[in-house]
Amino acid sequence: MQKSLYIDPEKCTGCLQCEMACSFEQTGVFNPSQSRIKVFSFEEEGRKVPYTCTQCDEAWCMQACPVDSIKLDATTGAKVVQDETCVGCKVCTISCPFGTINYVVETGKVAKCDLCGGDPACAKACPTDAITFVDANWTGLDKMRKWAAKANDASL
Amino acid sequence: MAWTRQILRVNLTKGTCTSEPLNMEWAMDYLGSRGLASKYLVEEIDPKVDPLSADNKLIMATGPMTGTIASTGGRYTVVTKGPLTGAIACSNSGGYFGAEMKFAGWGMIIFEGQSPKPVYLMVENDKAELRDASHLWGTSTWHTEEQIKKENHDPQIRISSIGKAGENQVLFSCVVNDLHRAAGRSGVGAVMGSKNLKAVAIRGTKGVGNVENPAEFQKVTAEKKQILAENAVTGEGLPTYGTQVLMNVINEMGALPTRNHKDVAFESANDISAEAMAKPRDSDGKAHLVTNQACFGCTIACGRISKIDKDHFSVVQKPQYHGASGGLEYEAAWALGAANGVKDLEALQYANLICNEQGMDPISFGATIGAVMEMYENGTLDEKKIGVKAPFGSAEALCELVDMTANGEGFGVEIGLGSKRLCAKYGQPELSMSVKGQEFPAYDSRGIQGMGLTYATSNRGACHLRSYTVASEVLGIPVKTDPLTTEGKPGLVMAFQDATAAFDASGLCIFTSFAWGLGDIQPQIDAACEGDWSEAKLQEVGERIWNMEKLFNLKAGFTKEDDQLPKRLTTEPAKEGPAKGLVAGVPEMLPEYYEIRGWDKEGVPTAEKLKSLGL
Numbered sequence: 001m002q003k004s005l006y007i008d009p010e011k012c013t014g015c016l017q018c019e020m021a022c023s024f025e026q027t028g029v030f031n032p033s034q035s036r037i038k039v040f041s042f043e044e045e046g047r048k049v050p051y052t053c054t055q056c057d058e059a060w061c062m063q064a065c066p067v068d069s070i071k072l073d074a075t076t077g078a079k080v081v082q083d084e085t086c087v088g089c090k091v092c093t094i095s096c097p098f099g100t101i102n103y104v105v106e107t108g109k110v111a112k113c114d115l116c117g118g119d120p121a122c123a124k125a126c127p128t129d130a131i132t133f134v135d136a137n138w139t140g141l142d143k144m145r146k147w148a149a150k151a152n153d154a155s156l
Numbered sequence: 157m158a159w160t161r162q163i164l165r166v167n168l169t170k171g172t173c174t175s176e177p178l179n180m181e182w183a184m185d186y187l188g189s190r191g192l193a194s195k196y197l198v199e200e201i202d203p204k205v206d207p208l209s210a211d212n213k214l215i216m217a218t219g220p221m222t223g224t225i226a227s228t229g230g231r232y233t234v235v236t237k238g239p240l241t242g243a244i245a246c247s248n249s250g251g252y253f254g255a256e257m258k259f260a261g262w263g264m265i266i267f268e269g270q271s272p273k274p275v276y277l278m279v280e281n282d283k284a285e286l287r288d289a290s291h292l293w294g295t296s297t298w299h300t301e302e303q304i305k306k307e308n309h310d311p312q313i314r315i316s317s318i319g320k321a322g323e324n325q326v327l328f329s330c331v332v333n334d335l336h337r338a339a340g341r342s343g344v345g346a347v348m349g350s351k352n353l354k355a356v357a358i359r360g361t362k363g364v365g366n367v368e369n370p371a372e373f374q375k376v377t378a379e380k381k382q383i384l385a386e387n388a389v390t391g392e393g394l395p396t397y398g399t400q401v402l403m404n405v406i407n408e409m410g411a412l413p414t415r416n417h418k419d420v421a422f423e424s425a426n427d428i429s430a431e432a433m434a435k436p437r438d439s440d441g442k443a444h445l446v447t448n449q450a451c452f453g454c455t456i457a458c459g460r461i462s463k464i465d466k467d468h469f470s471v472v473q474k475p476q477y478h479g480a481s482g483g484l485e486y487e488a489a490w491a492l493g494a495a496n497g498v499k500d501l502e503a504l505q506y507a508n509l510i511c512n513e514q515g516m517d518p519i520s521f522g523a524t525i526g527a528v529m530e531m532y533e534n535g536t537l538d539e540k541k542i543g544v545k546a547p548f549g550s551a552e553a554l555c556e557l558v559d560m561t562a563n564g565e566g567f568g569v570e571i572g573l574g575s576k577r578l579c580a581k582y583g584q585p586e587l588s589m590s591v592k593g594q595e596f597p598a599y600d601s602r603g604i605q606g607m608g609l610t611y612a613t614s615n616r617g618a619c620h621l622r623s624y625t626v627a628s629e630v631l632g633i634p635v636k637t638d639p640l641t642t643e644g645k646p647g648l649v650m651a652f653q654d655a656t657a658a659f660d661a662s663g664l665c666i667f668t669s670f671a672w673g674l675g676d677i678q679p680q681i682d683a684a685c686e687g688d689w690s691e692a693k694l695q696e697v698g699e700r701i702w703n704m705e706k707l708f709n710l711k712a713g714f715t716k717e718d719d720q721l722p723k724r725l726t727t728e729p730a731k732e733g734p735a736k737g738l739v740a741g742v743p744e745m746l747p748e749y750y751e752i753r754g755w756d757k758e759g760v761p762t763a764e765k766l767k768s769l770g771l
Contacts, residue, residue, distance in 0.1 A: 013395075013448060013449050013450035013454075013457035014449050014450050015450035015451070015452070015453055015454050015455060015457060016252075016452055016453060017225065017227075017453060017455065020224075020225040020453065021225060023363065024225065024370075024374070027363075027365075028365060028370070029362075029363040029364065029365030030223060030224055030225055030363050030364040030365065030367075031259060031361070031362070031363020031364070031365070032255075032259070032363075033259065033312075033360070033361035033363065034361075034363065043335060043479065043480065044479040044480060045446075045479070045480055046446040046447050046449070046461035046462075046463070046480030046481075047447075048449065125225070127227075127381065127385065127455035127457075128457070
């Protein structure tokens with residue numbers, strides 16, 4: 001079964017455990033500035049929103065790469081940057097409509113979420129289940145369950 | 157090893173920023189943050205220095221756990237000689253700023269001297285420089301954060317700054333970071349103001365990559381997070397209700413100081429409680445509370461984010477305050493509310509947000525208003541003098557006076573002196589509910605006896621965060637003790653004081669101690685840091701920090717006479733509730749406390765005690 005990251009911003013507290021876990025998994029350093037998942041803060045409304053690559057099927061980054069350095073991991077569905085061949089041209093960063101692939105000055109390559117090979121560190125670190133790793137065909141299951149429970153509530 | 161081993165020294169007189177290696181011998185004895193910064197302070201300044209002079213220094217320090225994945229590992233401490241108290245000041249804050257300092261590669265920043273003009277420090281990894289802040293002077297902490305991000309074209313900068321209160325050297329002004337978090341007490345903001353230092357802005361992209369044993373650290377921090385998640389207080393009470401969960405609990409115990417400590421219970425406590433914050437308002441059908449939020453790395457997330465009622469008199473003409481902002485937390489809700497007899501939740505939120513925006517400690521501000529209201533009611537002060545009618549319970553007066561104090565207008569200038577100086581000025585020193593000049597927080601020491609001793613002996617003046625015996629006396633953590641008795645409390649207070657100092661020195665949040673003991677932070681510190689960090693060693697580090705702070709205060713001129721509560725608490729019994737008829741038993745607890753501390757009858761550490769701690 002293929003899985004997807006599923007994000008529920010309502011549950012995010014802004015603790016950045018995901019950014020710490022991601023950066024440590026990817027670079028061996030606790031360093032939010034190297035995290036591939038970012039938590040955004042909307043102060044006026046008091047909202048925190050985690051955001052990362054959704055692994056599009058027809059991935060713009062993959063299509064745009066002139067040296068074929070972004071490959072599909074068939075098991076996880078992740079689009080994975082091949083560091084050995086990436087030339088740091090940044091065309092992928094321009095083509096991605098969501099901004100979730102970024103150039104890294106320190107390495108001269110681009111970096112994006114690769115689902116940690118199928119066991120994403122961000123989801124494991126999230127203390128509130130704002131980030132979960134669930135059946136890719138059923139990312140809406142929890143939401144459906146919530147509404148189903150309401151429909152079945154005789155008191156409403 | 158988790159320390160960055162690098163200190164940034166900023167000389168504001170000369171305008172220089174220099175790097176120096178961290179004294180690792182001291183790190184081994186004092187761990188970090190509160191402990192290590194205090195060690196640097198006591199070594200570098202004369203304890204008799206005027207806190208607001210160029211000769212005082214101000215240190216911002218992280219601990220070894222700051223900026224790691226350990227839960228709550230985002231704290232930093234501001235250490236200086238406090239202008240409110242004249243004692244060593246050490247104010248701890250969360251948010252994201254502390255971790256950013258670490259990510260930039262600095263364990264500590266020492267500010268010395270006095271800048272001839274307003275400046276802010278800009279740090280980008282190794283690069284640090286002082287920049288002109290004349291365009292920021294006279295503006296709020298919120299504006300300062302926004303403006304610095306804007307002018308540097310970098311929304312990811314983290315900022316710690318003072319507002320107008322710090323600039324005006326309000327003696328209980330604080331240092332605010334990340335909009336709603338503050339190094340709150342003892343007037344550390346005024347020290348920044350006296351140095352013409354408006355803000356510290358940091359962008360760090362280096363991260364923390366040097367923990368001693370990464371695999372073990374990942375494993376043990378994950379296990380300890382699980383303990384926090386499963387604990388009733390840290391896993392449920394605090395995230396759901398925040399610290400405000402205490403309002404009704406403490407009130408029912410008859411330990412909620414009300415109307416400047418004249419009463420021990422507030423008839424309207426429920427109106428300003430966590431429950432009230434979560435309930436839809438009659439006016440607009442919306443709840444005051446929007447959500448809970450976490451500081452950096454924190455898996456508890458006790459922080460409150462609220463929205464004020466747009467039609468409330470305090471903000472109806474001020475749309476800039478209609479958005480979400482931090483609070484109310486328990487201590488602030490008490491100080492702005494019960495301490496003044498004010499039951500208008502929206503008014504409390506307004507006063508709280510002005511405290512955040514302009515950088516004031518809401519505890520000391522609120523408690524000082526309590527004293528003002530009592531002097532208004534007894535005829536010492538009148539409407540002409542204050543500029544507003546100020547009886548107990550007046551939400552209008554609270555909102556008016558918070559503006560005046562933050563802006564340094566009219567009678568607000570006198571409020572900015574704090575209750576001790578204000579009450580003395582009007583011939584009623586006994587009405588200041590403070591120890592060493594710092595106002596009490598939200599627990600009455602007649603109904604929770606351990607807190608009386610906590611306040612009396614706290615090295616930074618009255619404070620709940622030096623030894624939170626409420627945990628034991630109210631919540632039964634780690635063991636239940638009777639709040640109404642003095643028996644065993646000296647030992648309890650000492651144990652809490654030393655353990656708290658160790659928690660503070662690590663860079664972790666003291667709120668974890670509802671679920672964690674020293675035995676839980678020990679393996680996390682040990683996996684992160686070089687050297688052998690046993691529980692016994694952490695205990696000793698805590699005791700060493702406590703004695704070091706005490707020695708500083710003694711040299712600054714404090715004596716046994718300063719380890720006392722105001723007469724009201726030791727002579728006027730509680731009027732109602734479980735503690736009815738009781739006064740605070742500090743006089744009977746103090747000799748025993750000195751003795752078990754290894755101090756003489758005057759409260760001076762003995763040579764033997766100092767030697768055993770290597771002091």
